[in-house]
Amino acid sequence: MHVCSWSILDCSALCWEGGVVRITWGGTRTVLLTKRYALKVPRFYPWSWILFKLGFHCNRHERKHSQSGHPKLCPVLFADRFGLLVVMPRCTPIVPMEPWKDTASRAMCPVEYAYWQSQGLPFDNYHFNFGRLNGHLVALDYGTDYRMELC
Numbered sequence: 001m002h003v004c005s006w007s008i009l010d011c012s013a014l015c016w017e018g019g020v021v022r023i024t025w026g027g028t029r030t031v032l033l034t035k036r037y038a039l040k041v042p043r044f045y046p047w048s049w050i051l052f053k054l055g056f057h058c059n060r061h062e063r064k065h066s067q068s069g070h071p072k073l074c075p076v077l078f079a080d081r082f083g084l085l086v087v088m089p090r091c092t093p094i095v096p097m098e099p100w101k102d103t104a105s106r107a108m109c110p111v112e113y114a115y116w117q118s119q120g121l122p123f124d125n126y127h128f129n130f131g132r133l134n135g136h137l138v139a140l141d142y143g144t145d146y147r148m149e150l151c
Helices: 049-066 110-118
Strands: 013-016 019-025 029-033 037-042 086-089 130-133 136-139
Touching: 029 049, 037 049, 049 086
Parallel strands: none
Antiparallel strands: 013 019, 019 029, 029 037, 037 086, 130 136
């Protein structure tokens, strides 16, 4: 394995001869993106134990909801019961509905989003939380349910 040039300050991409592993960060989890998979682990915050625990909770929440097999949720291929790791297939990023807006641009129209929310699906309508898997729009990040109490 040969490693591309990167430093501790900018470790967003690791390379090997067959492709690239990208590392991205969310609010509570770190995601390693390989050619075929997305691996989610709780993000370590030295200053906040609560956010670290929330990363575990989000992984367990995605594991629970993926067992429904709903077509709007990206399937979880592997998840441990403790919330240390979630593995999903890597999806293609989508183009936001309103690209002239900031990163809060929506992934689907409000009517469709309201319908899926009424069905009890736990996802936001931000375009960066969705992707395409085999041509279908799926929620990639459905670990945080904003209707629940966090602490």
